[in-house]
Amino acid sequence: MDLRVHALQTILVEKGYVEPAGLDHIIEAYETRIGPHIGANAIAKAWTDPVFKASLLADATKAVGAIGRVGDHLVAVENTPQVHNMVVCTLCSCYPWDVLGLPPVWYKSFAYRSRAVKEPRSVLADFGLTLPASTQIRVWDSTAETRFLVVPMRPAGTDGWSEEKLALLVTRDSMIGTGLPKKPDEVS
Amino acid sequence: MDGIHDMGGMDGFGKVVPEPDEPVFHQRWEATVMAMSRAIGASGAWNIDQGRYGIELLAPHVYLTSSYYKRWFLRLEQMLAQRKLVDADEIAAGRGLRPGRPLKRGKFTYADVERIMKRGSFGRPEPAPARFKPGDRVRARNIHPKAHTRLPRYVRGHSGTVERLHGCHVFPDSVVLGKGEDPQWLYTVCFEGRELWGDTAEPGLVVSIDAFEPYLEPV
Numbered sequence: 001m002d003l004r005v006h007a008l009q010t011i012l013v014e015k016g017y018v019e020p021a022g023l024d025h026i027i028e029a030y031e032t033r034i035g036p037h038i039g040a041n042a043i044a045k046a047w048t049d050p051v052f053k054a055s056l057l058a059d060a061t062k063a064v065g066a067i068g069r070v071g072d073h074l075v076a077v078e079n080t081p082q083v084h085n086m087v088v089c090t091l092c093s094c095y096p097w098d099v100l101g102l103p104p105v106w107y108k109s110f111a112y113r114s115r116a117v118k119e120p121r122s123v124l125a126d127f128g129l130t131l132p133a134s135t136q137i138r139v140w141d142s143t144a145e146t147r148f149l150v151v152p153m154r155p156a157g158t159d160g161w162s163e164e165k166l167a168l169l170v171t172r173d174s175m176i177g178t179g180l181p182k183k184p185d186e187v188s
Numbered sequence: 189m190d191g192i193h194d195m196g197g198m199d200g201f202g203k204v205v206p207e208p209d210e211p212v213f214h215q216r217w218e219a220t221v222m223a224m225s226r227a228i229g230a231s232g233a234w235n236i237d238q239g240r241y242g243i244e245l246l247a248p249h250v251y252l253t254s255s256y257y258k259r260w261f262l263r264l265e266q267m268l269a270q271r272k273l274v275d276a277d278e279i280a281a282g283r284g285l286r287p288g289r290p291l292k293r294g295k296f297t298y299a300d301v302e303r304i305m306k307r308g309s310f311g312r313p314e315p316a317p318a319r320f321k322p323g324d325r326v327r328a329r330n331i332h333p334k335a336h337t338r339l340p341r342y343v344r345g346h347s348g349t350v351e352r353l354h355g356c357h358v359f360p361d362s363v364v365l366g367k368g369e370d371p372q373w374l375y376t377v378c379f380e381g382r383e384l385w386g387d388t389a390e391p392g393l394v395v396s397i398d399a400f401e402p403y404l405e406p407v
Contacts, residue, residue: 005217005261007282009224011274014284017231019297023223026301030222031212034305071307073354090196090340092240093256098307102222104210108256111201117342117395118197118385126204136392141196143338144374144398145236145310146354173206 035101038068039149040170042099044163046076047154060149070098073144078151079177083136086124086177087148088116094142096149100172107176117141127178150177157184190332190341192248197342197385218257225260230304232292234267237360241336242267310358312371318401319373324350325407326377328399336364339403343395347407348379351396359400373401 012018042064046053056063060076074096077085089095090113095103106112115123120137124130131137140148152174158166161184168187173179195201213219229239242263246254254262268274278285293300320326328343338360354374362370381393 001215001217001258001261003282005220005224007279008261008265008274009220010282011278011284012224012228015274015278015286015288016295017273017288017291018224018227019295021298022227022296022301023220025298026223026226026304027213027219029301029305031219035212069306072309072311073307073357090342091193091338092243098305102212104207105214105256106204106206109201109204110195110198110252112204114195114198114201115204116196119390120393121390123204127206133391136394137390139393139395140376141340141395141397143340144354144360144400145307145357146374146376146398147307178204178206 030102034097036099036170036172036175037167038064038070038101039096039099039172039175040167041163042067042076042149043151043170043175044167046151047158047166048163053151056151064099064149073146074099074149075146076149076151077138077140079153081135081153083138084131084177085138085140085148085150086116086120087140087142087150088113089142090114090117091141091143094147096147098147099149100175104172124178127173129179150175152181155181155183189244189334189336191244192251193244194341196340215257217261221257221261221264225264226304227296227300228264228268228273230300231294231296233271233273235363237336237358237363239263239267240360241364244336311354312356312358312369314356314373315371318353318375320350320353320375320401320404320406322350322352326350326375326399326404327407328377328397329403329405331403333361335361337361337403339399340397342384343377343379343397343399346379346383348377348383348396350375351378352376354398357400359402361400361402375399375401375404377404 046056056076060074064070093108117139120139169181174181327347330345356371357374359370359372376396377399378394378396381389
């Protein structure tokens with residue numbers, strides 16, 4: 001693949017369609033600037049600021065847009081003891097790039113895309129996560145241009161923690177719904 | 189199209205295998221493919237719906253045996269050729285043999301990067317009042333468009349409940365047919381697990397899709 005990709009890049013540059021520096025800059029952005037820390041900061045803020053949490057759940061594009069860059073149609077969905085949210089894209093691999101960066105391989109895998117809407121509990125077991133049978137599992141299939149961000153429950157034992165410290169608990173998977181935030185003793 | 193990409197509910201793909209400390213890219217060529225695809229898309233050669241349709245048009249055996257970025261690469265080569273932006277002899281030679289054709293938004297440069305670091309808006313003014321409201325019972329229509337659609341097979345013919353309205357959005361089914369944006373109301377519709385998967389459905393499962401109004405009919 002290296003040779004084929006390099007050849008196509010050469011063609012696109014020679015024909016004047018793209019500037020190599022533009023390509024490098026895109027790659028650099030996803031490797032260094034745009035990633036799950038953006039979503040984690042928003043979640044941590046929602047855990048400490050009820051007004052922000054309300055605005056996040058009402059209009060996530062607007063709420064996250066006030067603290068960073070995010071495009072349209074972001075929808076934040078809240079986990080509760082009764083409902084656990086989980087996000088998938090069965091038709092391709094739609095994912096909230098603006099707040100989580102590029103999706104992991106498992107999110108794009110045929111196994112996840114096929115099974116998440118049919119047997120999410122079995123999928124969660126692949127992540128080592130078992131939820132009570134009484135919990136509703138709500139699976140959001142991203143079939144349009146809406147993008148979903150799961151707001152996980154704040155872990156117990158974090159009273160008085162700062163936003164910065166709380167953000168360390170918010171894993172990427174907890175914002176997709178295939179994991180839970182870290183426990184307080186997992187961060188120093 | 190009822191293609192291989194429409195995977196919801198299929199069996200046989202095995203376990204989901206998360207990779208600890210996964211890198212953003214596993215190979216450099218993956219990063220280059222991602223960047224080229226974004227850049228060419230941003231230059232206006234095709235839009236998001238046409239791009240998705242491009243992946244769906246890969247032959248099923250190719251789709252199943254190619255990695256995510258390999259599919260992106262094959263789509264890129266195929267769509268560049270279809271639009272005569274790159275010619276077959278250039279692919280064979282591995283270099284440009286003649287000047288490029290004009291792109292809608294011109295050459296993609298460093299200055300364009302920030303613009304694409306934020307998703308565009310697909311919301312449009314409302315051409316008509318919404319047909320449904322939250323709480324309404326609806327059925328996903330039993331339709332089988334031959335081209336691109338965003339109505340997954342596993343919900344077709346099944347009944348659910350409208351939960352949210354998202355305003356009017358560009359309608360992918362029309363875009364790929366060259367019929368323009370044709371904005372349609374977009375709804376989140378919830379389906380009970382048992383409605384979709386029968387008596388063996390997992391307990392407490394609710395699945396939602398985001399459905400354009402033409403995908404729905406009243407129950």
